[in-house]
Amino acid sequence: MKLTRREFTAGLVSGIAAPYIIGSARAEGATTKIGMCTPVTGPAAEAGKYATGGAKLALEAVNKAGGVLGKPLELVIEDDQTTNPGIVLAFSKLAAQSDLVGFLGSIRSTQVHAMAPDVLKLGKPVMFGGTDPNLTKMGNPWLFRCRPNDSFSGRVIADYGVNTLGKKKWAVLHSTDAFGTAGGKALSEAIEKLGSPSVLDQGYTNQSQDFTPVVLAIKQSGADILGSYFTFENDIGIFARQLRQLGVTIPWVGSPSIVNVTALKLAGPALYGTYGVADYAEESSPASKAYGTAYREAYKVAPDNQSSWTFDAVTVLAAAINKAGSTDPQKIREAIIATKKFPGAEGEYNFDDKGDGLHGYNIVKNEKGNIVFDKHIEFTD
Amino acid sequence: MDLALQLLFTGVGIGAVYSLVALGFVLIFRATNVVNFAQGEFSMVAAYLMVVFAVDLGWPYWLSFLLALAGMALLGVIFNLGVYYPLRHRSFLPVIIATIGASILMANSVLAIYGPQPQVLPGWFDTPGFQLGPVYLDSQYLLIIAVTIVMVIFNFWFFERTMLGKKLQATSQDKEMASLLGISVSTMIMITFIYSAVLGGLAGILVAPVLFVSIQMGSTIALKAFAATIIGGFGDVTGAIIGGLSLGIIETFGAAYVSVPYKDGFAFLVLVLFLVFRPQGIFGERVAEKA
Numbered sequence: 001m002k003l004t005r006r007e008f009t010a011g012l013v014s015g016i017a018a019p020y021i022i023g024s025a026r027a028e029g030a031t032t033k034i035g036m037c038t039p040v041t042g043p044a045a046e047a048g049k050y051a052t053g054g055a056k057l058a059l060e061a062v063n064k065a066g067g068v069l070g071k072p073l074e075l076v077i078e079d080d081q082t083t084n085p086g087i088v089l090a091f092s093k094l095a096a097q098s099d100l101v102g103f104l105g106s107i108r109s110t111q112v113h114a115m116a117p118d119v120l121k122l123g124k125p126v127m128f129g130g131t132d133p134n135l136t137k138m139g140n141p142w143l144f145r146c147r148p149n150d151s152f153s154g155r156v157i158a159d160y161g162v163n164t165l166g167k168k169k170w171a172v173l174h175s176t177d178a179f180g181t182a183g184g185k186a187l188s189e190a191i192e193k194l195g196s197p198s199v200l201d202q203g204y205t206n207q208s209q210d211f212t213p214v215v216l217a218i219k220q221s222g223a224d225i226l227g228s229y230f231t232f233e234n235d236i237g238i239f240a241r242q243l244r245q246l247g248v249t250i251p252w253v254g255s256p257s258i259v260n261v262t263a264l265k266l267a268g269p270a271l272y273g274t275y276g277v278a279d280y281a282e283e284s285s286p287a288s289k290a291y292g293t294a295y296r297e298a299y300k301v302a303p304d305n306q307s308s309w310t311f312d313a314v315t316v317l318a319a320a321i322n323k324a325g326s327t328d329p330q331k332i333r334e335a336i337i338a339t340k341k342f343p344g345a346e347g348e349y350n351f352d353d354k355g356d357g358l359h360g361y362n363i364v365k366n367e368k369g370n371i372v373f374d375k376h377i378e379f380t381d
Numbered sequence: 382m383d384l385a386l387q388l389l390f391t392g393v394g395i396g397a398v399y400s401l402v403a404l405g406f407v408l409i410f411r412a413t414n415v416v417n418f419a420q421g422e423f424s425m426v427a428a429y430l431m432v433v434f435a436v437d438l439g440w441p442y443w444l445s446f447l448l449a450l451a452g453m454a455l456l457g458v459i460f461n462l463g464v465y466y467p468l469r470h471r472s473f474l475p476v477i478i479a480t481i482g483a484s485i486l487m488a489n490s491v492l493a494i495y496g497p498q499p500q501v502l503p504g505w506f507d508t509p510g511f512q513l514g515p516v517y518l519d520s521q522y523l524l525i526i527a528v529t530i531v532m533v534i535f536n537f538w539f540f541e542r543t544m545l546g547k548k549l550q551a552t553s554q555d556k557e558m559a560s561l562l563g564i565s566v567s568t569m570i571m572i573t574f575i576y577s578a579v580l581g582g583l584a585g586i587l588v589a590p591v592l593f594v595s596i597q598m599g600s601t602i603a604l605k606a607f608a609a610t611i612i613g614g615f616g617d618v619t620g621a622i623i624g625g626l627s628l629g630i631i632e633t634f635g636a637a638y639v640s641v642p643y644k645d646g647f648a649f650l651v652l653v654l655f656l657v658f659r660p661q662g663i664f665g666e667r668v669a670e671k672a
Binding site: 043044045046176202203204205207208209210212213214216217220233234237238241245246247262265266268 | 384387388391395496497498499501509510517519591592593595597601602633636637641642644645
């Protein structure tokens with residue numbers, strides 16, 4: 001048989017293309033896919049490992065319960081390099097895959113800000129963990145937060161200090177970066193609303209090697225309670241030690257970093273007896289406890305908010321797609337917004353129309369290095 | 382008054398750390414006429430070596446200390462052979478850039494091995510400190526101040542009273558002349574790098590229990606130490622000590638009496654004032670002669 005040039009070319013092309021076409025068709029039909037931007041490299045690579053662990057745990061649970069739209073759920077991961085350009089690149093790679101129906105963004109607000117314009121352009125739901133209150137006020141309908149925002153943490157610290165501990169004279173200490181300034185401001189405003197304006201509002205620069213002047217200022221202010229927003233754990237460690245060495249023993253309620261595993265390791269006994277706001281507290285609800293048990297069993301490490309928010313993000317997103325009964329982005333969006341009284345690891349999800357799922361924080365206490373749940377403070381306004 | 386005394390103690394303590402790192406800068410500058418921007422990373426690497434020996438392997442503290450310093454001496458040799466020696470006949474610029482490259486390599490190598498989380502290194506003493514009248518004396522800061530005093534005396538004795546010290550000085554002042562007098566210039570430079578690495582390492586090990594062990598610890602201290610050498614007079618050993626101590630005291634008092642967020646600003650404001658009005662630093666005559 002003589003093969004013409006045209007037949008040869010056609011045969012060659014179909015030979016090369018066929019496996020891809022068949023594979024692609026099979027792939028499109030076989031699973032429902034979601035994308036995830038997470039730090040695999042860079043300074044938060046360690047935290048990225050926990051985030052991926054939480055998401056994979058949720059993936060297993062979703063698939064065990066029947067998957068999404070009758071198909072197994074699949075997670076496609078891209079490295080965000082812990083940088084803003086990194087997450088923009090990672091998200092653009094994921095966005096180019098038309099079969100991805102939803103995404104997980106970052107726990108860092110600055111990265112969510114960086115990717116937000118592309119999220120708006122793509123028009124598909126993105127779950128994220130950054131706590132800057134502005135992220136859900138920018139008019140971007142595709143951003144959904146799976147952690148409480150910082151306006152709630154300030155209010156919870158103030159509420160607990162004034163109404164539970166009965167203290168009135170506040171020293172507010174915060175980092176001068178974007179997170180610390182916004183947090184310090186939210187806390188000062190909340191304290192003022194409760195009728196006891198702070199006696200000291202003190203900023204400090206990140207990576208300070210010495211906090212003696214700060215501790216002496218707190219001592220001299222006559223404050224009977226300290227509220228803090230620290231960004232870096234080594235700053236908390238140095239400050240806590242110097243605070244105790246210089247004899248300051250007033251109650252201290254801090255932002256989530258005060259109960260971070262690294263901060264506890266660095267500061268040791270200097271943080272005993274302090275309180276912190278925590279979005280994830282293992283004893284705060286049956287769902288949180290169940291998640292904690294499953295996470296410990298799977299990874300042999302203690303669960304924290306780095307993994308709990310991704311677990312919730314995958315669970316909420318999967319439930320919303322199932323409820324929507326379709327992968328149409330608008331229908332998924334409506335289903336997420338309609339999510340109410342949904343028990344997650346971080347707390348009970350009641351999404352508002354801005355995209356905030358949680359509206360309160362847990363207060364936990366450091367009892368000789370063990371983080372013990374104290375109470376949950378929820379806001380409805 | 383009580384407040385001022387407490388601030389003075391802390392200022393001298395933190396200033397002593399800057400002084401120790403600044404000494405390393407000065408010694409290498411005097412021997413090679415280049416600024417070693419990896420000096421801060423020497424401190425960081427030594428602190429991590431201590432974590433490996435004393436914490437991870439659980440070896441006795443004194444043995445870990447000696448092994449970490451021995452490791453730093455080895456790093457000094459590698460640094461000299463790998464970074465300075467191949468470029469020794471080039472102008473100062475390629476060497477400076479090579480030291481910056483080496484500092485990035487060291488920081489990222491430690492990051493790759495140890496990860497980004499800061500580590501805890503216990504101090505020399507079980508007692509964290511004690512109260513003396515109105516002032517709380519942190520035992521680690523006391524140790525840092527004591528070691529700095531010892532190192533100042535040792536440096537004076539070594540450079541002024543020993544033949545090796547004099548050979549090192551001769552090499553730093555005029556390499557050609559030293560060579561003509563039979564001094565092995567390359568050996569002297571090798572010894573300078575070893576000594577600087579050990580000195581930087583000593584500072585890192587001493588400060589680690591106070592500031593914790595992290596990838597960034599070296600660069601933060603080195604920046605201040607570099608400012609201290611300029612204030613003291615670049616190339617002058619006494620200047621490095623005085624510059625470091627002054628910087629520590631100025632920033633501590635500035636933070637307490639003017640503004641905490643601008644603490645680093647005071648240090649660099651002093652640096653700018655010196656660069657404008659007295660660029661040769663406090664003890665600058667010898668540098669002017671050398672230039």
